[in-house]
Amino acid sequence: FMKHAAVETVDNVLLDLSQVKQELINFTLLDKSYLKLDEKAGRLFLHASIYQKPVPVEALEWIIGDESQPNPSIGDALELLINWGLIARERQGDETLYAMHTLVRDFAKQMLEKEGLERKKLQVRAAQHYENQVATTHDLWTLLEARDYYYQAEEWEKALDIVMAT
Numbered sequence: 220f221m222k223h224a225a226v227e228t229v230d231n232v233l234l235d236l237s238q239v240k241q242e243l244i245n246f247t248l249l250d251k252s253y254l255k256l257d258e259k260a261g262r263l264f265l266h267a268s269i270y271q272k273p274v275p276v277e278a279l280e281w282i283i284g285d286e287s288q289p290n291p292s293i294g295d296a297l298e299l300l301i302n303w304g305l306i307a308r309e310r311q312g313d314e315t316l317y318a319m320h321t322l323v324r325d326f327a328k329q330m331l332e333k334e335g336l337e338r339k340k341l342q343v344r345a346a347q348h349y350e351n352q353v354a355t356t357h358d359l360w361t362l363l364e365a366r367d368y369y370y371q372a373e374e375w376e377k378a379l380d381i382v383m384a385t
Contacts, residue, residue: 249305249326250326256299256303257296259293260300262283263293263296263297264300264305264327265330265331265334266279266282266336267282268324268331269282269341269344269368270282272318272364273316273317273318274316275314275315276293276297277290279297280292280293281345282344282345284344301317305319305323306319306323307320339374342371345368346364346366348365349364349365349368353365359385363381365381366378366382
C-alpha cells in the first residue's frame with residue numbers, strides 16, 4: 220500500500236485496491252500454497268470460501284457434501300488448511316468455528332471461478348445448511364442467513380418464502 224501511496228495520492232490508491240490486493244496475494248504466496256494442496260483439501264478450501272462468517276465444522280462438512288454423501292469427513296483436509304494458515308480456528312464461547320481471512324476468501328473465490336465450479340449451487344447448499352439448523356434451533360437470525368444465501372444464488376422464490384414466513 221505504502222509503495223503505491225508514495226507515487227499516487229492515497230485517495231487514488233484506495234479507489235483501486237486491486238493492484239494492492241494482487242501484491243498481497245503474491246506476497247503471501249496464496250497461489251503457491253493452493254497448488255500444493257491435495258484434492259480434498261483444495262476442494263474444501265474452494266467450497267469454504269462461500270461462507271462469509273465463521274462456521275462450525277458441520278457447515279464445512281455440509282458444503283463439501285452432496286446428495287449421496289451430505290456430510291463427508293473433512294478432518295485431515297481441515298487440519299491441513301489450518302496448518303497452512305488458509306483457514307483459522309476460532310473459539311466463541313464453548314463453540315469452535317472456522318473462518319477465512321477476507322484476502323484468502325477473495326483468492327479462493329477467484330480460484331473457484333477458474334476451476335469452473337458453480338458458485339450458485341454452493342450458495343444454495345449453504346442456504347440449505349442454515350435451513351437445516353433452523354429446524355432444531357428455531358433461530359430467526361439463522362433463518363435470515365439462509366435467506367441471504369438464497370438471495371446471493373438468485374433463488375428469489377426461496378428467499379421470498381423465508382421472508383413471508385418470518
